[in-house]
Amino acid sequence: MLGHLLGNASQRVPSLLKRVSLIMKPKVIFVLGGPGAGKGTQCSKIVEAYNYTHLSAGDLLREERGRAGSEYGQLIDTYIKEGKIVPVEITISLLRKAMEETMTKDETKSCFLIDGFPRNEDNLQGWNRVMDGKADVKFVLFFDCSNEVCINRCLERGKSSGRTDDNRESLQKRIQTYLQSTRPIIEQYEKHGKVRTVDASRSVDEVFAEVKAILDKEA
Numbered sequence: 001m002l003g004h005l006l007g008n009a010s011q012r013v014p015s016l017l018k019r020v021s022l023i024m025k026p027k028v029i030f031v032l033g034g035p036g037a038g039k040g041t042q043c044s045k046i047v048e049a050y051n052y053t054h055l056s057a058g059d060l061l062r063e064e065r066g067r068a069g070s071e072y073g074q075l076i077d078t079y080i081k082e083g084k085i086v087p088v089e090i091t092i093s094l095l096r097k098a099m100e101e102t103m104t105k106d107e108t109k110s111c112f113l114i115d116g117f118p119r120n121e122d123n124l125q126g127w128n129r130v131m132d133g134k135a136d137v138k139f140v141l142f143f144d145c146s147n148e149v150c151i152n153r154c155l156e157r158g159k160s161s162g163r164t165d166d167n168r169e170s171l172q173k174r175i176q177t178y179l180q181s182t183r184p185i186i187e188q189y190e191k192h193g194k195v196r197t198v199d200a201s202r203s204v205d206e207v208f209a210e211v212k213a214i215l216d217k218e219a
Contacts, residue, residue: 024103024107024110025110025134025135025136026099026103026110026111026112026134026135026136027110027111027112027135027136027138028111028112028113028114028135028136028137028138029052029111029112029113029114029137029138029139029140029141030114030117030118030137030139030140030141030189031043031113031114031115031116031140031141031143032116032119032140032141032142032143032182032185032186033142033143033144033145033200034143034145034147034150034174034175034178034182035150035151035154035171035174035175035178036145036149036150036151036152036153036154036157036171037143037144037145037150037200038143038145038153038200038204038207039056039115039116039143040054040056040059040115041204042143042198042200042204042207042208042211043056043113043115045204045208045211046113046211046215047113049212050111050215051108051109051111052111052112052113053099053102053109053111053112053113054112054113054115055095055098055099055112055113055114055115056115056116057091057094057095057114057115057116057117057119058115058116059115060091060094060095060098061076061080061086061090061091061094062076062080062163064076064090064094065077065080072090075087075090076090080164080165081164081165081170082173083165083170083172083173083174083176083177084173084177085119085120085122085123085177085181087122088122088123088125088126088127089126091117091123091126092126092127092130092131095114095117096130096131099112099135113141118182118185119177119178119181119182119185120181120182120185121181121184121185123185124185124188137194138194138218139189139194139195139196139218140186140189140194140195140196141196141198141211141214142186142195142196142197142198143198143200143207144197144198144199144200144201145199145200145201146201147175149201150171150175151168151171151172151175154166154171155167155168155171196214196218198210198211198214
């Protein structure tokens, strides 16, 4: 069944995105950092100040998990609860659909913050395989924060977020997954000079001031 689901996801190549990309190629910034590093908060502030669209891989997966009739819902639920990374075919399918819908609604919206992706080597290879030539990855915006600070932030967030993975047991698994799988991806991009690192342990406004300086310079 898993193979069938993944096969369906990989076969769904949105023709509209292909047609739109002939006119404008999406410009992408990958936003990475540990759970609780403040990626979502900073992306929201970037969207307010710049003409970017924020796509959270995690939010898209959680929305799909809760969507009535979703053929991926149960599978996604199992992966999230175990702190594991959802198969890349599903994640890219959701990201592509979101970019397609955004660009077809508003042709000026071609800049995207993709938050929480790529999270491992499989994600990166899947992106390169499916999106090569179809999107321009500008750089990785890396929010660097200690594990202790990240865990405390998530536990605090869990009091009101309603997220099933904002508990200590899931967080420990997520931190290990991040260290083992995502940090090597950041290091790969660093070798190519495509990482912009921000000290995310500071206050929201202090972090955003540095983010703004990076985006203004890159622009």
